[in-house]
Amino acid sequence: MRTxxxxxxxxxxxxxxxxxxxFLVPLLSxxxxxxxxxxxxxxxxxxxxxxxxxxxLRTSIIFSLLLALLTTxxxxxxxxxxxxxxxxxxxxxxxxxxxxxxxxLTIPPLVIVVGIAxxxxxxxxxxxxxxxxxxxxxxxxxxxxxxxxxxxALASINVVTLAEAARSLGAGWTTVxxxxxxPNIWAGVISAAFVSVxxxxxxxxxxxxxxxxxxxxxxxxxGKSDAPTSVAASLAALLFASLxxxxxxxxxxxxxxxxxx
Amino acid sequence: xxRFSRFTAWLALLPFLLYLLxxxxxxxxxxxxxxxxxxxxxxxxxxxALFSGTVLHVLRTSLILSAVSALVGAVLGAFLTYLVATRPxxxxxxxxxxxxxxxxxxxxxxPLAFAFxxxxxxxxxxxxxxxxxxxxDIFGSGWLFGLPGLILVYSYFQIPLxxxxxxxxLDGIRPxxxxxAVNLGAxxxxxxxxxxxxxxxxxxxxxxxxxxxxxxxxxxxxAVLVSQGQPILPLLIRSALTSEVVLGRQNLAFALxxxxxVVVAVVMxxxxxxxxxxxxxxx
Numbered sequence: 001m002r003t004x005x006x007x008x009x010x011x012x013x014x015x016x017x018x019x020x021x022x023f024l025v026p027l028l029s030x031x032x033x034x035x036x037x038x039x040x041x042x043x044x045x046x047x048x049x050x051x052x053x054x055x056x057l058r059t060s061i062i063f064s065l066l067l068a069l070l071t072t073x074x075x076x077x078x079x080x081x082x083x084x085x086x087x088x089x090x091x092x093x094x095x096x097x098x099x100x101x102x103x104x105l106t107i108p109p110l111v112i113v114v115g116i117a118x119x120x121x122x123x124x125x126x127x128x129x130x131x132x133x134x135x136x137x138x139x140x141x142x143x144x145x146x147x148x149x150x151x152x153a154l155a156s157i158n159v160v161t162l163a164e165a166a167r168s169l170g171a172g173w174t175t176v177x178x179x180x181x182x183p184n185i186w187a188g189v190i191s192a193a194f195v196s197v198x199x200x201x202x203x204x205x206x207x208x209x210x211x212x213x214x215x216x217x218x219x220x221x222x223g224k225s226d227a228p229t230s231v232a233a234s235l236a237a238l239l240f241a242s243l244x245x246x247x248x249x250x251x252x253x254x255x256x257x258x259x260x261x
Numbered sequence: 262x263x264r265f266s267r268f269t270a271w272l273a274l275l276p277f278l279l280y281l282l283x284x285x286x287x288x289x290x291x292x293x294x295x296x297x298x299x300x301x302x303x304x305x306x307x308x309x310a311l312f313s314g315t316v317l318h319v320l321r322t323s324l325i326l327s328a329v330s331a332l333v334g335a336v337l338g339a340f341l342t343y344l345v346a347t348r349p350x351x352x353x354x355x356x357x358x359x360x361x362x363x364x365x366x367x368x369x370x371x372p373l374a375f376a377f378x379x380x381x382x383x384x385x386x387x388x389x390x391x392x393x394x395x396x397x398d399i400f401g402s403g404w405l406f407g408l409p410g411l412i413l414v415y416s417y418f419q420i421p422l423x424x425x426x427x428x429x430x431l432d433g434i435r436p437x438x439x440x441x442a443v444n445l446g447a448x449x450x451x452x453x454x455x456x457x458x459x460x461x462x463x464x465x466x467x468x469x470x471x472x473x474x475x476x477x478x479x480x481x482x483x484a485v486l487v488s489q490g491q492p493i494l495p496l497l498i499r500s501a502l503t504s505e506v507v508l509g510r511q512n513l514a515f516a517l518x519x520x521x522x523v524v525v526a527v528v529m530x531x532x533x534x535x536x537x538x539x540x541x542x543x544x
Contacts, residue, residue: 033379108478115288234372
């Protein structure tokens with residue numbers, strides 16, 4: 001290891017401080033903006049209390065949480081058995097499934113929204129006009145991220161051998177998937193679930209253009225009438241997402257240690 | 262496996278394939294086909310509208326925004342990545358930066374727009390602080406809500422995204438290569454110019470393209486920040502979709518969305534070519 005020159009150490013420190021200012025000032029401004037009294041000194045927590053008082057905001061938070069839950073469940077039900085099945089029985093389909101799962105990364109969500117009107121006419125005909133029907137579109141959005149974490153979990157175990165062992169002991173395919181393979185890829189499944197929750201809680205494009213009042217949509221709306229409350233809600237959402245992703249990093253770490261053991 | 266059981270094995274994929282057909286493939290095809298239709302008939306009217314002055318101007322602004330924010334994000338992000346990568350993998354500094362980058366890169370959107378309104382908006386914290394202490398009005402004529410503001414705000418998620426996508430490439434550079442170069446008498450400049458630079462260039466360009474596509478497709482931040490006018494393509498699509506004044510602009514929205522697909526497809530193709538080239542070196 002070379003010893004670092006003084007110039008380099010100064011450059012490093014100065015640039016880190018600059019990056020720190022750029023990334024911290026907007027966050028600190030949110031704290032300040034959401035707690036100050038307009039046209040006067042002092043502090044107030046009214047905008048933060050509004051997060052619980054405002055009827056529309058509260059409803060939207062509940063909708064967003066329900067959406068996150070439903071999207072995660074539907075994504076898991078759709079994706080996990082399919083991916084396990086592809087590895088066990090139809091390896092020929094693995095390229096196709098991978099391509100389809102990663103496709104949403106290359107098609108902007110806005111494009112899907114523009115084309116989805118006909119599909120959603122049927123969805124609201126069958127399921128009513130609830131914001132919860134957004135679940136169907138959100139599953140598509142979270143697909144690439146969920147696919148990656150489940151795929152890497154599946155790659156770290158020998159699915160075929162596990163399945164053959166279970167089958168030779170008389171287990172049916174459902175037992176193989178639910179009781180043999182699933183517990184072995186649990187960490188990947190959990191991390192797929194966390195990413196889905198974080199993405200759904202922040203999603204704005206679909207909700208705003210299909211006019212469903214989810215949390216980000218209502219926060220955007222609030223900006224026009226009550227800026228401090230919308231800033232407080234934004235900061236709360238950001239903190240909540242950070243918390244989720246920190247939890248996610250712990251799940252990831254546990255996978256690595258279990259693999260090493 | 263006999264033919265029947267192979268058939269039933271494929272059959273089990275049907276729910277998944279049907280779901281993607283309905284919610285991903287069908288909407289995309291609707292856009293592709295709709296771009297060339299009007300009232301159910303094939304026509305090039307909407308595609309021709311893409312070459313009108315207004316749309317070309319908006320496309321130009323979109324491309325400038327994506328290119329500049331990708332360039333700023335790639336250069337500053339690569340530098341920040343280098344500062345991170347030269348710390349040991351277990352250091353708290355490195356963990357914090359990568360975790361924060363994950364949040365800021367993924368979760369931009371609405372909160373981000375409000376963060377900057379709270380900072381640099383008319384009664385933003387920094388605006389008011391400078392107004393009262395130095396008497397300078399940095400809010401000016403509302404630059405935050407135009408192209409310069411969008412570039413600044415987009416950089417806030419582009420730099421962290423660069424850290425996430427570029428860190429693996431920098432980690433792939435072995436310290437031994439530098440030692441080998443130094444042993445052969447190379448200076449730091451020569452090492453970067455002849456060894457590390459060429460090795461990292463494809464990864465850097467690939468990441469920059471990803472940032473470009475990311476900015477080009479971004480919608481939420483601009484939608485909340487800009488309430489008047491349609492300076493960029495996603496906002497023009499919004500106004501074509503929600504326009505209640507002019508009827509029958511749905512197919513213009515299709516054509517605009519089609520244009521977006523074309524741009525992103527070109528960028529992502531270049532990206533995958535570059536990634537393939539990089540993965541040959543960094544293993």
